[in-house]
Amino acid sequence: MKxxxxxxxxxxxxxxxxxxxxxxxxxxxxxxxxxxxxxxxxTIKVTLEEIKQNPNFSWFDKDYxxxxxxxxxxxxxxxxxxxxxxxxxxxxxxxxxxGKEYLKFPYFIKILDSANISEKNYEIFIxxxxxxxxxYSALFKVAKIPSFNILYDGHFVYSVNDTxxxxxxxxxxxxLEGLKTKPSLLAD
Numbered sequence: 729m730k731x732x733x734x735x736x737x738x739x740x741x742x743x744x745x746x747x748x749x750x751x752x753x754x755x756x757x758x759x760x761x762x763x764x765x766x767x768x769x770x771t772i773k774v775t776l777e778e779i780k781q782n783p784n785f786s787w788f789d790k791d792y793x794x795x796x797x798x799x800x801x802x803x804x805x806x807x808x809x810x811x812x813x814x815x816x817x818x819x820x821x822x823x824x825x826x827g828k829e830y831l832k833f834p835y836f837i838k839i840l841d842s843a844n845i846s847e848k849n850y851e852i853f854i855x856x857x858x859x860x861x862x863x864y865s866a867l868f869k870v871a872k873i874p875s876f877n878i879l880y881d882g883h884f885v886y887s888v889n890d891t892x893x894x895x896x897x898x899x900x901x902x903x904l905e906g907l908k909t910k911p912s913l914l915a916d
Contacts (some may be wrong), residue, residue: 737820749760764824788834797839798900802842804904805843806905809843810880811846815882816845817851817878839903858870858871858873880909885910
């Protein structure tokens, strides 16, 4: 004859095992539904320190260090950056599936650092997808991740990505061109 305590213990373990399977299934369903519902995927603001400490960005420091900044352009970037009126808005993703494009994110940060542009003059956002809502959705749409955008006095004036792609420019000249763009020039 089996011990009733042992039987109860087996049933308790089975219930616990089944609950784990049920919870796992529910979590998987929620994850899949979040991926399919782009408008519900959160966009969150992060600091550079949070990026560097996150295991999803373990590659960041290595790629940052490997980028050879165009030192000839750095002084021009410094001269054209207005710390009162310029704000740079950066978008990336936790799990960047953007091929070699992801390298532009640490490269861009290294350019900003080389030009002594303080983190108080730029914001970094992690987006679920390019369709995710973000705090600047009323000003511009993110077409590509990573994305580097320039505001002047609160107005969107420039997408570094668009210029770099359209004119086959590297990041430094594209950033410099954006820093020279003012809202009044866009109206002409």
